[in-house]
Amino acid sequence: MSQTHFGFETVDETEKARRVRGVFDSVASKYDVMNDLMSAGLHRVWKAYTVTVANLREGDRALDIAGGTGDLALAFSKKVGKTGQVVHTDINEAMLRVGRDRLLDAGVVLPTVVCDAEKLPFPDAYFDLVSVAFGLRNMTHKDQALAEMCRVLKPGGKLLVLEFSKVAPPLEKAYDWYSFKVLPQLGKLVAGDADSYRYLAESIRMHPDQDTLKTMMQDAGLDRVEYFNLTAGVAALHVGIKL
Ligand SMILES: C[S@@+](CC[C@H](N)C(=O)[O-])C[C@H]1O[C@@H](n2cnc3c(N)ncnc32)[C@H](O)[C@@H]1O
Numbered sequence: 001m002s003q004t005h006f007g008f009e010t011v012d013e014t015e016k017a018r019r020v021r022g023v024f025d026s027v028a029s030k031y032d033v034m035n036d037l038m039s040a041g042l043h044r045v046w047k048a049y050t051v052t053v054a055n056l057r058e059g060d061r062a063l064d065i066a067g068g069t070g071d072l073a074l075a076f077s078k079k080v081g082k083t084g085q086v087v088h089t090d091i092n093e094a095m096l097r098v099g100r101d102r103l104l105d106a107g108v109v110l111p112t113v114v115c116d117a118e119k120l121p122f123p124d125a126y127f128d129l130v131s132v133a134f135g136l137r138n139m140t141h142k143d144q145a146l147a148e149m150c151r152v153l154k155p156g157g158k159l160l161v162l163e164f165s166k167v168a169p170p171l172e173k174a175y176d177w178y179s180f181k182v183l184p185q186l187g188k189l190v191a192g193d194a195d196s197y198r199y200l201a202e203s204i205r206m207h208p209d210q211d212t213l214k215t216m217m218q219d220a221g222l223d224r225v226e227y228f229n230l231t232a233g234v235a236a237l238h239v240g241i242k243l
Pocket of ligand 1: 091
């Protein structure tokens with residue numbers, strides 16, 4: 001059995017998916033409030049930037065992978081209009097349920113699909129845009145997931161990967177203190193779960209840095225890959241085009 005990382009722990013590959021599911025089953029109901037608290041609302045700015053770079057047009061087809069509580073799917077649906085299509089997906093049912101309810105409350109009805117990014121149940125060359133926000137980090141075979149994202153894109157289609165990344169060196173110390181001291185306490189207080197937020201901090205440190213992810217996207221078949229650091233590299237938006 002091959003091994004991989006779950007935060008700083010080394011675990012069997014099958015164990016990782018189970019543990020990740022446990023994290024998101026546990027945090028789903030408090031996910032949105034925790035996102036706002038942890039990032040002081042910054043995740044909204046990062047997502048708004050992602051929607052701008054997506055540059056979707058009326059009639060486009062978009063796939064949001066690891067879509068969770070639906071922030072991007074909701075924003076995309078406003079751009080593609082009635083003639084377009086947005087598919088909201090995630091491997092975790094609890095997260096998708098929260099997302100689907102939020103979308104319905106906003107008057108938006110979208111196909112919501114439980115699926116693993118590593119085995120997407122969509123045809124080749126179907127979508128104009130594929131996005132994954134803060135999801136890639138949790139995947140066991142990131143190379144396979146990126147290859148799948150590339151497969152379902154039309155030629156000329158765009159992949160957007162929004163993810164935590166490597167922060168600029170002058171901020172490292174303060175960011176480490178915040179991540180390892182404050183975040184788990186906040187998680188305990190608000191979501192009753194310190195461990196999931198400790199995993200969050202650890203998984204960010206284990207995630208490939210900006211240039212490594214760029215190379216991974218190129219290896220998956222994407223062209224013109226570039227990235228934009230957000231908030232001094234706390235997050236980064238990677239963009240690639242399918243040839
Ligand atoms: C931090 S949440 C991000 C949710 C949303 N995209 C956002 O930005 O708010 C990460 C999501 O990745 C999902 N995820 C983890 N592994 C996955 C996989 N292999 N395939 C699809 N989704 C996955 C989790 O279930 C979780 O909902």
